[in-house]
Amino acid sequence: CFCNPGACQWFLGLSNNDIRKQFESGHICSDYNDLIDGLPTGAVRLSFGFMTRKKDVDKVISMIEECYLKAPADRLQRLNVAKLPKALKHIPERLKPKLKEICIYPVKSCGAFKITDSWPLTSTGLLYDRGWMIVDSSGMAFTQKHQSRLCLIRPIINRHKGTMELTFTGMKSVDVSLEMASEEINVINSSVCRSKVCDDVVSGYDCGDKVANWL
Secondary structure: OOOHHHHHHHHHHOHHHHHHHHHHOOOOOOOOOOOOOEOOOOOOOOOOOOOOOOHHHHHHHHHEEEHHHOOOOHHHHOHHHOOOOOOHOOOOHHHOOOOOOOEOOEEEEOOEEEEOOOOEEEEOOOOOOOOOOOOOOOOOOOOOOOOOOHHHHHEEEOOOOOOOEEEEOOOOOEEOOOOOOOOHHHHHOEEEEEEEEOOEEEEEEOHHHHHHOOO
């Protein structure tokens, strides 16, 4: 469920006792036990990335329309709302999907930045999404698989100031420039580094010692 048991538990409104009962009943990741004692065990997650194409999105939308939106009135008639478990009482109100919020992840494997107003869209997606990553001395990217505390680094994009502020509990924040100044061109040319992300070789610019020491 989302590859994140804690998020799944919160989203479905399950108690710790519910989770234990499901585990004791034999529920494991990727099994076909959708309900145990009338309570849901998971949800469906869709992941979109750089390789996602319009036809992929169209296919998902077609499935949603066919399975969930084609006849919402008919689906409501089939549901006996009075007999729904407490954890599923919200289903009738959620027959129509709603966009709750949009987040970007400026730094790979770090925390999210919530978009609260209009945001530029580029040829590779939302502006500044996955624009930075943290690497070790050999150029290999850090991920939460090995450095779980990366999720506690919260980036704050300030487009008006042209900076990204990195925050971490108990530490003074540090700013990273969103755009390289013209006088930094020579430094950029001498600071190109290479790394690998999911077996793909990528090139990037070193953001300097200040943020490196902070990290």
